[in-house]
Amino acid sequence: MTQPIHELLTTKHPLHFSENGKFRIMMLSDIHGGRGFAADETHDAVEALVAAAKPDLVIIAGDICGPGYIHAETTDDVRHVLDSITAPMERRHIPWAHVYGNHDDNYGVPNEVQQPVYESYPYCISKAGPDDIDGTGNYFLPVYAHDGDDVLFGVWGLDSHHSMPEFFEDYSIPANTKYFQSSPAASGDYDGPRASQVFWYWQSSQLLEQHFGHKVPSLMYMHIPTPEHALVTLHKNRLKFKGYHLEEVACHTLNSGLFSACVQRGDVKAIFCGHEHENNFCTEYFGIKLGYDGFLSYHACHNEDIRGCRLFDISADNPADIQTQILLLRDVTK
Numbered sequence: 001m002t003q004p005i006h007e008l009l010t011t012k013h014p015l016h017f018s019e020n021g022k023f024r025i026m027m028l029s030d031i032h033g034g035r036g037f038a039a040d041e042t043h044d045a046v047e048a049l050v051a052a053a054k055p056d057l058v059i060i061a062g063d064i065c066g067p068g069y070i071h072a073e074t075t076d077d078v079r080h081v082l083d084s085i086t087a088p089m090e091r092r093h094i095p096w097a098h099v100y101g102n103h104d105d106n107y108g109v110p111n112e113v114q115q116p117v118y119e120s121y122p123y124c125i126s127k128a129g130p131d132d133i134d135g136t137g138n139y140f141l142p143v144y145a146h147d148g149d150d151v152l153f154g155v156w157g158l159d160s161h162h163s164m165p166e167f168f169e170d171y172s173i174p175a176n177t178k179y180f181q182s183s184p185a186a187s188g189d190y191d192g193p194r195a196s197q198v199f200w201y202w203q204s205s206q207l208l209e210q211h212f213g214h215k216v217p218s219l220m221y222m223h224i225p226t227p228e229h230a231l232v233t234l235h236k237n238r239l240k241f242k243g244y245h246l247e248e249v250a251c252h253t254l255n256s257g258l259f260s261a262c263v264q265r266g267d268v269k270a271i272f273c274g275h276e277h278e279n280n281f282c283t284e285y286f287g288i289k290l291g292y293d294g295f296l297s298y299h300a301c302h303n304e305d306i307r308g309c310r311l312f313d314i315s316a317d318n319p320a321d322i323q324t325q326i327l328l329l330r331d332v333t334k
Contacts, residue, residue: 002203003130005211008140009151011125013095015057015143017152021316023143025155026053026327027221028309029061029274030295032103033081034071038298043084045296045329049309050088052332057141058089059155061274061293062101062223063300070299071107075117078109082121090123097126097155099137101223101274102162102190111136111159126157133196134170135159140204142216145316151208153319154216156201156268160224161191164253182255183230185248190224190275192252198261205265215267217320219312225251225273228259229290232283243281243291243326244306250276262288270322272310278303280310280326294326304330 017023026049031042050058065072065081072078089096098118100111115128115136129138136159143153161167168175181187201220208216230249232239262268263286270289277300282291293310295303308328315321 002207005207008204008207009142011141013123013125015095015141017143017146017316018056019146021146023153023314023316024053024055025219025312025314026050026055026058026309027061027272027293027312028058028296029101029223029293030063030277030297030300031081031085032063032066032070032297032300033084034065034077035073037070037081039080039084041298042296043087045307046085047088048332049327049329050092050094053309053311053327055094055311057155058094058096059157059221060085060096060098061221061272062099062160063103063274064098064101066103066106067300072109073107075109075113078114078117082118086121086124090121093123095123095125097124097141097157099157099222100159105162129159130200133200134194135161135197138197138200140208143314151212151216152316153314154208154218156218156220158193158197158220158222160193160222160252163191164189167191167254179253182227182253183249183251185233186227186230186251187248188250189253190250192224192226192254193222193256193258195256198256198258201258202261202265205267209267215265218268219322220262220268220271222273224275225249225292226259226271226290227251227255228285229273232285232290239283239285241281241283244279245281246278247276249279259288269320270312270324278306280306282324289322289324291324294328
């Protein structure tokens with residue numbers, strides 16, 4: 001389960017802080033593309049956001065394809081979606097990465113079959129991840145100092161899978177097994193990163209610390225939110241809460257201990273997700289920023305007040321202090 005350090009650190013295009021010590025990440029999700037989707041509108045939206053934000057890295061947090069009457073049945077359908085949404089990055093030579101959501105494989109194209117399509121794009125730096133852990137698309141992206149080999153920051157991408165029926169099938173659990181929500185503020189029956197992925201993160205985090213002589217401050221992203229994303233909504237009056245919380249948090253049904261592992265390791269400073277289309281809030285719990293990126297779909301429960309992306313600004317002189325803000329599409333297309 002432990003990856004050699006060179007595998008953990010290898011990316012198609014190495015990421016570096018700029019000469020002035022800055023690094024910007026743009027995060028978007030929930031395109032819900034496929035046959036018949038608004039390809040031109042979606043391209044123009046991503047183009048406007050990229051042009052305004054000028055990111056050094058773009059991360060796409062799942063539900064890139066599907067569901068419903070607009071969906072991807074073949075790898076050609078997947079490529080059609082990716083041609084539209086990644087052209088603004090590819091044309092500017094901006095590296096981009098992705099994780100899968102609960103709808104990406106709804107119509108017969110498994111994520112492991114989609115993965116080579118993604119990786120065929122010149123500036124895609126996503127990786128399938130280790131074969132001996134759950135999911136497709138578990139990886140670490142190092143961000144190096146401008147003029148050195150030290151890794152000052154990192155991005156963890158995790159596959160948050162699909163739903164509890166899929167979890168039951170994978171682990172031969174009887175389908176009639178009763179289960180309950182991990183948080184009283186949660187809804188749905190969604191899966192999440194599993195124990196093998198938590199162990200992989202823990203071991204890889206330790207390996208990075210041993211190799212560089214310090215913990216690497218990081219952003220972690222996935223599609224489906226953690227139970228802690230739901231928990232914090234019960235305590236808005238006790239936390240600094242910013243942004244929209246307009247629907248229940250549809251989080252991991254079982255708590256795998258991922259958030260606790262991040263707290264104890266002390267390197268992950270932010271965990272952000274997609275999945276819900278009417279939440280884009282940000283708060284902080286146990287020293288970790290928790291929140292959403294908004295959404296970008298023109299087909300699935302769209303809300304003009306939410307559509308957009310989230311920006312993360314990191315400085316080389318204090319990379320643990322992640323600054324973040326929502327960038328709304330309506331503000332860059334006036």
